[in-house]
Amino acid sequence: MKLDYKKTIYVGLAFLIISLFWQTYDAIITKILIDKFGLNQTWSGMVMAMDNVLALFLLPFFGSLSDKTNHKKGKRTPYVVVGTLLAAFLFVGLSFFDAMQLKKLETETNLKAEYENVETYTEDSTVGEWRILALSMGTDSEGTRITNILNDYTLGETLNQGDYNDVKDAYFRYLSNQAWEVTSTSPAVFIVFIVMLFLTLVAMSTFRSPAVALMPDVTTKQLRSKGNALINLMGAFGGITAIILLTVFGLDKHSFVNYTMAFVSVSIIMVVVLAIFLWKVNEPKLVQERIDFEKKNNIVDEEETENHNHLSKEKLVSLILILSSVFLWFMGYNAVTTKLSDYAPKVLNMGYSTPLLIAQATAIVGFIPIGIVSSKWGRRRTILFGVALLTLCFTSVYFITESTGVLLYVVLGLTGVAWASINVNSYPMVVELSKGSDVGKYTGYYYTFSMAAQILTPILSGFLMDMPELGRKVLFPYSAAFVLLSFITMFFVKHGDAKAEKRSILENFDVDMD
Structure with missing residues (x-):
């Protein structure tokens, strides 16, 4: 066959x-x-x-x-x-x-x-150059904000x-x-x-x-x-x-x-x-x-007819923790994917397409070794590795400036590996708790939690980025915080980590690509 x-x-x-x-x-x-x-x-x-x-x-x-x-x-x-x-x-x-x-x-x-x-x-632009822009803004509230900041500097300073x-x-x-x-x-x-x-x-x-x-x-x-x-x-x-x-x-x-x-x-x-x-x-x-x-x-195509509507208390807790983790890491990850095209040009003065391309490529290349690692480490450990790496990646972007913007390529490359580590294993952990005819229902749980996050996070992250005291730079700390929370919820998961079966090279790409 x-x-x-x-x-x-x-x-x-x-x-x-x-x-x-x-x-x-x-x-x-x-x-x-x-x-x-x-x-x-x-x-x-x-x-x-x-x-x-x-x-x-x-x-x-x-x-x-x-x-x-x-x-x-x-x-x-x-x-x-x-x-x-x-x-x-x-x-x-x-x-x-x-x-x-x-x-x-x-x-x-x-x-x-x-x-x-x-x-x-x-x-490297001087305060004198920025003052020219502030003057063009007149008495606009943003112009006043800029002027107040510039007043603490002399004209030749940066x-x-x-x-x-x-x-x-x-x-x-x-x-x-x-x-x-x-x-x-x-x-x-x-x-x-x-x-x-x-x-x-x-x-x-x-x-x-x-x-x-x-x-x-x-x-x-x-x-x-x-x-x-x-x-x-x-x-x-x-x-x-x-x-x-x-x-x-x-x-x-x-x-x-x-x-x-x-x-x-x-x-x-x-x-x-x-x-x-x-x-x-x-x-x-x-x-x-x-x-x-x-x-x-x-x-x-045999389906199990046994009623599996009731999970044991321990498995139910694990299911809730896994779904909470799904919600949390999508809150972090989707905020970045939605706002990166605005963030990269305006904060780092660089295009966004090449970093995205690198992230996509490393995720695809990473599916095979991650699938192999998952079969040895287990799903939960591999997810925790991915979540920890993703938290580190998002946190580090906050410290990248225009002069060090090239580091974004490296960070988003690692982000692709981290996201692949999560994706290869998260959905299987959910359906592992289902049996036979319950698979569709548990798949529905997974997508409900992931989509709920993708509805909420562009709005919430946008609200914080609109706050003058936070601005666009809040994007990656915001995302890192939610991903870090998902590490905590996933850490306490006890079920859904069945030993992965041996898979062909191609089957390592059998993951949710959203």
């Missing part, structure tokens, strides 16, 4: 589309909301949480709806086709309104020139690191406030952008569950672990493709850029990949082949 790799790769094209979209979405939508429409960190976080709110309701709905679908193209393919085409069309539409807002800001303000001006300021971060952060808030004044005065473009964004997220939600369900539909149970691993690799390839596109187009650092090339390119790739998917994937035929194979080989 061998996995049909070619067939699985073609089926995985649907997941590649999904990952390509979300990587692009997370990278550029935050910057558009903050820089061009002038939303603060809190409100931009609320918008960025919208996809996870929708996911809580729409993913189960469309997954269940596809189960009941009887179409000549199959149960899942119609959703992949309609969802991808709608999302691609709407994504291109977003580019028009992004360009319209940029044009409006260039016509009505001097924001682009001001952004380009402050991007030339570095840690700012200490803390004051430098405060001054730069205040100036970026001032520029966002200017963008918000334009948006609030004539909000039509912003309203249409948000409505179209909402529709795009709905379109993406229509086919994620069907796309993920397609692989088990066409793959016999004994080969689904390998199949899911290959699907995850396809998704990772999609995410890396998005990062490379942003780098090639030079869109990963500057704020006032036209994202049309990113929107259009990603949409075209989505449609082209969909065309290949339709050409190579005949869902009804593949499903029938799987059924015929199982009949021929007398393979029965």
